[in-house]
Structure formats: C-alpha cells, structure tokens
Amino acid sequence: MKRRTLLAGAAVAPFAARPVFAQAAKPKIVFWHAMSGALGEEVNRICTGFNASQAEVEVTPVFKGTYPETLTAAIAAFRAGQAPHLVQMFEVGTGSMLAAGPAVKQIWQLSQETGVVIEPNAYIGGVRGYYSLSDGRLASCPFNSSTSVMWYNLDAFEKAGLDPDKPPRTWNEVVDACRILQAKKAIEVPMTSAWFAWVQLEQYAAMHDIPFATKANGFEGLETELKFNTAPFVKHLSRILDMAKEGTFKYAGRDGAPEPLFNSGTAAISFTSSAARAAIAREAKFKWAAAFLPTDPDINPQPNNSIIGGASLWCMNAPGRTPAEYKGVASLLKFIASPEVDAQWHQNTGYVPVTTAGYELSIKQGYYQKVPGTDLPIKQLSRGRVTENSKGFRLGRMPELRNIVYEEVEKAIQGQQGAQAALDSAVSRGNRILREFEKSVRG
Amino acid sequence: MLPVALVLPQLLLTFFFFLWPAGQAVWASFTRQDPFGIRTQFVGFENFTDLFEDPLYVESMGRTVVFSGSVTVVAMLVALCLALFADREIRGRNIYRTLLIWPYAVAPAISAVLWILLLHPQIGAFSHVLRMLGIGWDYKINSTQAMLVVVLASAWKQVSYNFIFFLAGLQSIPRSVIEAARMDGARGWRRLRTITLPLLAPTTFFLLIVNFVYSAFDTFGTIQALTQGGPGKATETLMVKVYRDGVVNLNLGSSSAQSVVLMVAIIALTVVQSRFLNRKNAE
Numbered sequence: 001m002k003r004r005t006l007l008a009g010a011a012v013a014p015f016a017a018r019p020v021f022a023q024a025a026k027p028k029i030v031f032w033h034a035m036s037g038a039l040g041e042e043v044n045r046i047c048t049g050f051n052a053s054q055a056e057v058e059v060t061p062v063f064k065g066t067y068p069e070t071l072t073a074a075i076a077a078f079r080a081g082q083a084p085h086l087v088q089m090f091e092v093g094t095g096s097m098l099a100a101g102p103a104v105k106q107i108w109q110l111s112q113e114t115g116v117v118i119e120p121n122a123y124i125g126g127v128r129g130y131y132s133l134s135d136g137r138l139a140s141c142p143f144n145s146s147t148s149v150m151w152y153n154l155d156a157f158e159k160a161g162l163d164p165d166k167p168p169r170t171w172n173e174v175v176d177a178c179r180i181l182q183a184k185k186a187i188e189v190p191m192t193s194a195w196f197a198w199v200q201l202e203q204y205a206a207m208h209d210i211p212f213a214t215k216a217n218g219f220e221g222l223e224t225e226l227k228f229n230t231a232p233f234v235k236h237l238s239r240i241l242d243m244a245k246e247g248t249f250k251y252a253g254r255d256g257a258p259e260p261l262f263n264s265g266t267a268a269i270s271f272t273s274s275a276a277r278a279a280i281a282r283e284a285k286f287k288w289a290a291a292f293l294p295t296d297p298d299i300n301p302q303p304n305n306s307i308i309g310g311a312s313l314w315c316m317n318a319p320g321r322t323p324a325e326y327k328g329v330a331s332l333l334k335f336i337a338s339p340e341v342d343a344q345w346h347q348n349t350g351y352v353p354v355t356t357a358g359y360e361l362s363i364k365q366g367y368y369q370k371v372p373g374t375d376l377p378i379k380q381l382s383r384g385r386v387t388e389n390s391k392g393f394r395l396g397r398m399p400e401l402r403n404i405v406y407e408e409v410e411k412a413i414q415g416q417q418g419a420q421a422a423l424d425s426a427v428s429r430g431n432r433i434l435r436e437f438e439k440s441v442r443g
Numbered sequence: 444m445l446p447v448a449l450v451l452p453q454l455l456l457t458f459f460f461f462l463w464p465a466g467q468a469v470w471a472s473f474t475r476q477d478p479f480g481i482r483t484q485f486v487g488f489e490n491f492t493d494l495f496e497d498p499l500y501v502e503s504m505g506r507t508v509v510f511s512g513s514v515t516v517v518a519m520l521v522a523l524c525l526a527l528f529a530d531r532e533i534r535g536r537n538i539y540r541t542l543l544i545w546p547y548a549v550a551p552a553i554s555a556v557l558w559i560l561l562l563h564p565q566i567g568a569f570s571h572v573l574r575m576l577g578i579g580w581d582y583k584i585n586s587t588q589a590m591l592v593v594v595l596a597s598a599w600k601q602v603s604y605n606f607i608f609f610l611a612g613l614q615s616i617p618r619s620v621i622e623a624a625r626m627d628g629a630r631g632w633r634r635l636r637t638i639t640l641p642l643l644a645p646t647t648f649f650l651l652i653v654n655f656v657y658s659a660f661d662t663f664g665t666i667q668a669l670t671q672g673g674p675g676k677a678t679e680t681l682m683v684k685v686y687r688d689g690v691v692n693l694n695l696g697s698s699s700a701q702s703v704v705l706m707v708a709i710i711a712l713t714v715v716q717s718r719f720l721n722r723k724n725a726e
C-alpha cells in the first residue's frame with residue numbers, strides 16, 4: 001500500500017511542480033560544459049555572476065564529463081530533441097559542429113536574430129580565426145583558449161650546467177640541451193611531450209608556415225587532404241625518434257598522460273598546454289618556467305603564431321525554443337566576453353584572455369608583473385602574421401585523426417616503422433576518414 | 444490470460460532493452476549518418492563490405508581471438524588449480540574459498556586501477572621491481588607487454604567465476620569413483636587425468652564458451668581503463684573498436700555494422716553451446 005502511494009505521489013509531482021515554474025516565468029538556459037574541478041567552479045562563478053546581473057533569464061551550468069563525452073552527450077540530446085542551449089565544444093570538434101547544420105545556431109545568426117551585438121573584432125585574432133567562417137563571421141564564441149608551450153625544470157638545467165635563463169629556442173638547441181641533461185645525469189628523463197599530435201605536428205605546421213592539409217587546412221572546403229607527411233614533418237619526427245632511441249626523449253602516452261612526468265620532476269623538458277600552469281604550480285617541488293615552443297630556423301626563420309587549443313561555446317537548437325531563450329544565450333555570451341569576466345577567467349584559470357579588452361585590463365591590473373611569464377602564451381599566439389597555415393584547422397572528425405597519429409607514432413617509437421612510413425600511413429588512413437566525413441555531411 | 448500477464452514484464456524488458464536497441468543497430472548498420480542524425484542515407488551492405496576490406500578490422504579480429512584465447516586459457520588453468528587445492532580437506536577452507544570469489548565482485552574500472560597501481564611504468568609497485576631486475580617495463584610503448592597486462596587483468600577477474608564452477612564440478616564427482624581409483628593404485632596425476640578431468644568435461648566446456656564470450660565482449664571496461672587499445676592498436680579488440688568508432692569517432696554506421704557482426708558471432712557461440720550441452724544431456 002505504501003509503495004502505491006509513493007508511486008502515485010511520483011506521478012503527480014511533475015504536474016504539481018509545473019505551476020511553480022510557470023510563476024517564476026524566467027526562461028531557463030542550460031549550459032553544458034566540460035570543466036572539472038577548480039575550472040568547473042570558475043564556470044559556476046561566472047554563471048552566478050550572470051544570473052545576478054540581470055533578471056530576464058536564469059542559466060544553469062551542468063558538468064557533462066570530458067570534452068568527447070560532452071560532444072557525445074550533446075549529439076544524443078539533440079537527437080532526442082533535448083539539446084542544451086549552450087554547449088562547450090573542444091576546438092577539434094569545430095569541423096563536426098560546423099557541419100551540424102540545423103543542430104546549431106551560429107553566433108552571427110544568433111546575434112542577428114536577437115539583436116544582441118557580438119562583435120567578432122572584440123576577440124583576439126588568433127583565437128577568433130579558429131571559430132570563424134572564412135568571411136570572418138563568428139560560428140561559435142571563444143571561451144577557454146590556451147596554446148602549447150615548453151615547460152622546463154630550472155633545477156635540472158642548473159644541475160646540468162645549462163643557463164636556466166636561456167631556454168633552448170631551436171630544435172637543435174633542444175637536442176643539445178637534452179644530451180647534456182642526460183650526460184650530466186641531471187634528471188631521469190630529459191624530454192617528454194604531452195598532446196603529441198597537437199604539439200609536434202599541428203603547432204609545428206602552424207609556426208613553420210607549412211600546410212598540414214590542403215585547402216588552407218580545411219578552411220576552404222571539405223575536399224581537403226592531409227599533407228603532414230612532407231619533408232619537414234618527417235625530419236622532425238625522425239629527430240624525435242632518434243632522441244627516443246638515445247634515451248633523451250620519452251613517449252609517455254596520449255593526450256595529457258605524460259604531464260605528471262614533468263610535474264613530478266622526472267622530466268626536464270615537457271611540451272603541453274599553457275593551461276597546465278595551475279597544476280604545475282600546485283604539484284611541482286622544483287623551480288620551473290615556460291618558454292616559447294622551439295622552432296627550426298632553416299624552415300622558417302621568422303616563426304608564425306602558434307595555434308590555440310581549448311574550447312568554444314556553441315548555441316544549439318531544439319524544438320520549442322523561444323526567442324527569449326536565444327536572447328538569454330546571446331546576453332550570456334556577451335557577459336562572458338566582458339573585460340572584467342574575461343580577465344578574471346584568464347587570471348584564475350591560466351587560459352589566455354580571449355578578448356583584447358580582457359588582455360588590456362589584465363595589463364592594467366598589473367597581473368603580468370605580479371605573475372611573470374603568464375603573458376608568454378599570448379605573445380606566442382600573437383607572434384608574426386596569421387597565414388592560411390597558421391589560422392587553425394577545419395577538419396572533420398579531427399579527434400579521430402589525432403588518434404591515428406598517436407597509433408602510428410606509437411608503432412614508430414617501438415621501432416616497428418620509420419618516420420616516413422608512420423606519417424605516410426597516418427596520412428593515408430586520415431584521408432580515408434576525411435572522405436568518409438565528406439560523404440556523411442554531403443548527404 | 445494470467446500466464447501472459449505474468450510473463451509480460453519480462454517481455455517488455457526484453458523488447459525495450461534488447462530487441463528495440465538491437466533493431467536500431469541493425470537499421471543503423473545499413474545507413475550512413477552524420478553524427479547529429481540530420482542526413483541519413485541508406486547504403487545497403489556498404490558498411491559491412493568496408494569493414495571486411497579494412498585490413499585494420501581484420502587485424503582486430505585476429506587480435507580478439509588471440510586475446511580471448513589467452514584470457515580463457517589463463518583464467519581456466521589458474522581457476523582449475525585453485526579449485527583442485529580448495530577441494531581438499533584443509534583448514535580454513537571456507538575463508539580461502541570466500542577470498543577467492545572476491546575479485547568477481549570488483550567493477551572492471553576498479554580492477555583496472557588496481558592493476559595500474561601495480562604495473563604503471565612510472566608509479567607501479569611491481570614495475571619498480573622489474574626495473575631493478577633490469578627489465579625495461581613500459582606497457583605504454585611496448586605492444587607485447589600491453590597485451591600481457593590486459594590479458595592478466597581480464598583473466599584475474601574471471602578466475603573467481605571459473606573457480607566456483609570448477610569447485611562445484613569437483614564436488615559433484617562421486618567420491619566412490621575417486622576412492623575406487625585410489626584403491627586401484629592410481630596416483631595424483633593419473634587420477635586427475637583419467638578420472639577427474641573427464642568427469643569435469645561438461646563444466647570445462649561450459650566454462651570454455653562462457654570465458655571466451657566474457658573475454659571477447661565483456662572486457663571493454665578493463666582494456667579501456669588500462670590501455671585504451673594502445674599502444675598503436677596493440678590491444679584494440681573488436682569491442683574496443685566498436686566503442687572507439689561509435690562513441691568517440693561518432694561513425695555510427697560502421698560502429699553499428701561492427702555490433703551486428705559481434706551479435707551474429709555471439710548468437711553462433713550460444714547455438715554451439717546449447718547444441719553441445721543438449722547432446723550431452725541426451726546421452
């Protein structure tokens with residue numbers, strides 16, 4: 001009997017609750033994000049700030065897991081007609097989201113429909129380019145952007161007799177430094193690299209102004225083909241393979257897996273996101289610093305900008321969504337891009353500021369004097385001239401492409417194949433994926 | 444009417460949680476879709492022909508057979524040995540048995556974490572010992588070691604299950620037969636080979652199928668947590684590939700086709716098993 005009453009109560013509850021919602025009458029905005037831990041708290045803080053700043057809508061941030069999990073969840077929700085209003089999507093998902101047609105409302109369109117002006121030029125060039133259409137209209141809103149940098153262990157450098165104030169700037173210098181670190185037994189592992197595909201191929205392509213794929217890395221059309229098996233890439237990968245053989249480089253897994261190697265003081269040089277700063281500051285029991293990514297001057301004496309990583313915010317469509325809700329989304333995006341919010345987000349998280357005003361405000365607040373080195377990623381992102389090779393990537397199913405790179409590199413590290421064979425194989429497998437993607441979105 | 448009403452909940456469950464999703468997978472395996480499901484084309488058997496023309500898929504099939512075979516052999520041998528010992532009259536037998544059943548209750552992800560703590564190239568306790576012995580242990584960049592790790596971790600989880608069945612099987616062997624053999628002077632190994640193992644055959648065959656099915660279809664959690672199918676594709680079994688292509692790469696057509704292939708395989712295995720057991724029972 002008791003169970004029956006409970007069930008009846010459960011059945012009635014939604015109906016009983018409805019009038020309460022109707023009374024509140026504030027449209028609710030659902031914002032799915034992939035920021036865990038301290039970063040998630042920052043997102044919550046921004047949303048609370050937004051809710052307090054206006055009375056029209058109420059935004060609810062929801063943590064949905066990792067980036068790929070958030071993407072999968074958003075897709076499943078869209079298919080069920082339950083897409084969130086706003087979703088945070090990692091940069092390599094941009095190609096897929098652009099092909100999502102009616103599932104998303106691109107920012108320029110949102111801005112046009114709601115009358116809330118979201119000015120593309122307010123965003124920093126290197127960040128904006130990744131998320132814009134070829135004519136400069138914004139497809140999604142930049143949110144958390146980082147770039148990769150070289151982190152190095154000052155204590156290990158000192159121990160090896162290297163000048164801690166002069167980090168290696170070219171790849172040749174990196175190789176030399178690693179050999180010295182090894183010879184002087186200054187540390188267990190001279191060098192490692194997180195996000196191998198992003199740092200060693202994608203960033204390398206951008207900074208050296210060499211095409212990663214045809215059609216301006218995919219910005220000019222779906223018929224793009226991968227190009228990262230050309231001489232400069234092969235040379236770079238064989239250098240790393242050689243270093244692995246002589247023991248100066250250690251491959252320690254995919255994505256962020258190698259990061260603990262540096263943070264624990266096992267590796268002297270590590271390549272990873274600039275947003276790793278918070279974790280390093282918390283965990284490292286040694287002196288450390290960040291430096292520009294090394295380059296090869298014989299390929300490009302004037303290195304270009306590096307590209308970003310991170311994620312942007314996409315406005316999604318669902319049946320029965322009202323103009324008021326879209327307006328709420330637009331004002332939330334505008335709020336996030338305001339200088340105070342952007343500057344605080346940047347300073348609290350280690351991501352770069354995404355707006356020029358946010359950057360200038362941080363300068364005015366004296367943040368870069370207070371915490372030296374935090375503007376290094378920004379300098380690297382805005383270095384040189386943005387070319388079609390350094391604008392970013394617009395390739396479909398790019399997470400899969402990165403996995404293919406990992407697999408082929410892992411085979412090469414084990415000595416099962418050489419650098420040329422690894423990259424050839426990655427390119428031909430990757431091209432198949434791109435053709436598949438092309439077919440699936442052409443319909 | 445009453446029988447129908449009584450079976451109805453089970454039928455509904457089967458329909459909603461098996462037939463419907465399976466039907467969806469079969470349908471999706473004949474289509475090409477973009478992830479958002481905006482454009483869906485019917486492509487006939489293209490997903491299937493693509494699969495079997497893909498050398499990587501064929502490799503993955505071979506790898507799954509090797510992996511499942513190894514897990515089955517390791518898990519069953521270890522369980523058999525333990526069961527043989529536990530079947531004896533020893534002190535604290537019940538504690539011993541209970542402890543051996545424990546791992547079965549451990550969730551795959553948790554068991555994987557335990558193995559990571561033991562075997563992680565940098566922080567693992569066991570790998571520290573291996574390094575001191577001069578063995579270059581790093582399953583993240585060594586295919587053979589990676590395979591070894593996933594086989595061990597998967598087999599470990601299955602040992603308990605096999606142990607219970609072997610022990611029950613051993614206990615159902617009539618004591619009189621064993622006593623008779625003993626009186627005829629058959630010693631340990633001979634008794635095992637000529638009496639115990641033949642009488643255990645039905646159990647062994649049942650476990651063989653169950654273990655193979657377990658290791659082919661139910662080890663995804665362990666592998667995903669330990670190696671994610673790497674290094675290279677060294678530990679990417681068919682199940683890992685279904686997940687990778689469907690959930691991560693959002694290639695729903697191909698992933699569904701792979702699921703359908705697996706479904707056919709599992710149906711075939713089940714038919715073999717029930718045929719065999721029926722024949723046994725009929726004898």
